Structures are given as structure tokens and as C-alpha cells.
Amino acid sequence: MYRRIPTAISRRPRVLAVEIDGNFQSMMSAILANPGLATAHQQLIPQTNKTTIMKTPDWNKSDIVLSTKGHARRINNKVNVPMLDRLYPVVSLFALAACAEATQENTFAPGDVRLSEQGYELHPVTTNLEFPWQMQVLDTGTILVTEREGRLRRITDGQLVDLPLTGLPDDIRVDGQGGLLGLAIDPDFNQNRKIYLSYAKNIDPLSALAVIRATLSEDEGSISDASEIFLGEPRDTTHHFGGRLGFLPDRSLIITLGDGLRYMDAAQDLTSLHGKIVRINTDGTIPADNPLIGEGSRPEIFSFGHRNVQGLVFDAERQILFAHEHGPKGGDELNIIDPGNNYGWPEITYGINYDGTFISTETHADGMQQPIHKWVPSIAPSGMTLVNTAAFPEWRGDLLIGAMNGPKGRKLVRIDLNDAGSIIATEDLLGDLQLAFRDVLSTPEDIFLATADFDGAIYRIEHAD
Secondary structure: OOOOOOOOOOOOOEEEEEEEOOEEEEHHHHHHHOOHHHHHHHHHHHHHHHHOOOOOOOHHHOEEEEEOOOOOEOOOOOOOOOOOOOEOOOOEHHHHHHHOOOOOOOOOOOOOOEEOOOOEEEEEEEEEEOOEEEEEEOOOOOEEEEEOOOEEEEEEOOEEOOOOOEOOOOOEOOOOOOOEEEEEEOOOHHHHOEEEEEEEEEEOOEEEEEEEEEEEOOOOOEEEEEEEEEEOOOEOOOOOOOOOEEEOOOOOEEEEEOOOOOOHHHHHOOOOOOOEEEEEOOOOOOOOOOOOOOOOOOOOEEEEOOOOEEEEEEEOOOOEEEEEEOOOEOOEEEEEOOOOOEOOOOOOOOOEOOOOOOOOOOOOOOOEOOOOEEEOOOOOEEEEEEOOOOOOHHHOOOEEEEEOOOOOOOEEEEEEEOOOOOEEEEEEEOHHHOOOEEEEEEOOOOEEEEEOOOOEEEEEEEEOO
16 A cells, blocks of 8 residues: 655655664665665556655655565654654565566575575474573573563473563663663572563653563563663663673673664764673673773763664673674674773774765774774664574684674574684675574574564574585
């Protein structure tokens, strides 16, 4: 169903943005990621001319927004797609791709076993998840997984339990990239049953990243005693929340915070929490040895100059904290995080604006850290794990990173590390399957992959016979 979007003005209809797997992209980046859309973009114009429902005199001044799901989703009219007040269902991306005869067509159903040409199989653990975001596995074998739509789910004995866990906050804002996000298990969980959740908190009309600590019930069906231990900087955007959680050996909690998209300059402002990685104690207090205490900065800050950190892993053997973050158009980064360091955004970057203009002409500056690896074009990295799975001894100690819908995304990336944590090589995996991965988790028994889709799934990767 086609609808006119009255606030957009152009000389002829043009595709301004596209929703792919629940994430809005500019048409420019969408075409780079999905070459078939370039043809479809051109073919859609005459089709629209024939089938437009609202044939008003100025219909040809409208922009067209494509949606994979055919359902309306409110977006902030000042973020990402600045000329739109709301997203209307216009046309299915899948129908559009078929119209364009896209070269890479995925005909698998979510429940199918998928065989990669590299000799790996993806076995479905569960389907019917909505935008799965982060997984954790308990000693009982239960998989807990957050859904961005505001639910915490569990997979027990290989089956997705129908009812979500109860006891979650009632102020989760599911909007844009916001919702229920990160999940971490307390290092002393077997004694205290504590878990930690990050989410976009509704502070109407604003929102902010919040982190709660709660107790998981013995039957794993609910959480209780939830208390807020951290609240980030309020913002009037619903993008770039960060939200990944992790623990250091001293049991302090690391939290990643994005720049809110519109507040990129605040990533260099030590009085702001935008674009930061912070460190707190599990009760919400500030560790006395945080690196910037007493320098006029927010005492929570552990590192700064970040855009939108979406992967976080502490390597206990090498004693290294790894983090990766999204660049803009190009310039995704993998970094080693050291306390007090400045990672440069937006003063230095390997990316550019989505319209092709420069954010900065500099890629290096004194006092600002260089990534240990960068991706140009972008892969949209999300999720990261350190491999310790018995069935993959050749990957032990390496990083696995999920890639979503970047121009070079929809794959798994292996980072081969030496004993010191330096990169030996990188390897792209599962790219022929064209799946967008939101999260990846290695346990001693299995490696799990969660897709980034509205109709999301969790897979277990195995060597093919």
C-alpha cells in the first residue's frame, strides 16, 4: 500500500530511507548493502505513479519510505530521516528486491538448517523472537535473551518458553534503536542470582540509557528487587544508545554509551556522558580509582571519544578490554580500551557523513587512540565474543564479531589474535548466507548467533560433516 508523505519535498519521488531488519538506513547505504535495490529504486517510480492511493496534486513531491514489515513505526523527525514525521508502510522490501531481481536471494525459512559454502552449519535453536539483542547462558543451560521490543525471554531444554519473564521495568521506551538492550550475569550469580539489564528509559519526552540490577527467580521465570544503578544523559533522540555491559576482574561493571547521534561533539566533553564508556560498582557507586576523578569530569567515565559501542569483551587471559563501535559511513572500529584514553570521535574518524560530506578531515591526532582494526566500508558490527568452545579449538582465543546491515556486513568476522592480543589476520565467515547478526556468544559447549531481524532467530554453529 502506497501513501504520500506530505512533509517531504523533492522534484520527483525518491527513496529517502529504507528499513532493513528493523534498522533505518539512508537509501545510499542501503543500496551499497543490497545492490539489487539500485535497480528497484528506479523501477519503483513508474509503479508508484500507477498505484498511488492519495492522488493529490503534489503527490510527486513525496519521498518514499520502504519497510520490510509493512507496519507503521514512529520515528523522531529530527533523527536519521529529518524530513519525515512518521514512517508509513509503503512497500515490502522483499517485494522490491524481487522486482529488481536481486542477485543474492535468501530463500531459507528461519527454522531451516543452513549450510555455508565454507563448511559450517547453522542449526536453529529457536525462532519467533522479535529483534533479539543480547544472549547469556546460565550454568543450568538456560539461554536468556533480550528482545529490543521490551521482553526478556528464556530458552530451556532447547525450547523457547512462551511467556516472557515478568518483573521488568514499565518505562522501557521501544522507539528507533531504543528498547531492552544489554544483559550481563553477575560474576557471583551462583551466590546472589543477580543479573543486569540496560534499556532505553522513557523520560517523556526524552529518553536515556538506564541500567538495572535485579534478582532472577529460582524457576528462572521472573526478576524481582530491580533497582536502577545507572542513568545516562537524557536526550531527545532514539538512536545510538550503546548499551553493552561487561565486568572487569575486580567485579566493577563496564557500560557503553553512544553519542545519541545528534550529540557527537559531546563525545569529547568530559562533563557529558554521551559517547563514553563508564565504570561503576554493581551497587551504582563510583570506583575510587576511576581514571578521570578530580579532573572536572564525570567520575563514571572510563574512556571517551566513542560514537556507538556495540561490542564489549574482557579477555581474562590477556587482560585486555576489547570494544568495537559503529562509524558513520565507513570507519567502524575495533579498539583496545585503556582507562582514561580518548578514542577520537568525532575529531578523528575514518568515516564520512552519509551524504558524502566530511565529519573531520583528520584520521590521526596527538592524544587520540588509533583502532587496532577498522572497516571501510562499514560492516555495522554488533555483538562480540571471545571463543572458548571445545568444538572450535582452531578459533580458541580469537574474537568473533557479528555484522549487521553495513555495506560489507551480513556475516560473521573472526579476528585471529596472537598471545599479546595483536591481530594476525581476519576472516569473513558465513557471508554467503546473507544473515545480519546482532549478537554472538561462545560458551564451552557451543557458539550461538542471534540474528538482527524483527522475526529473529538464534542459531548454533557447527562444523558440517
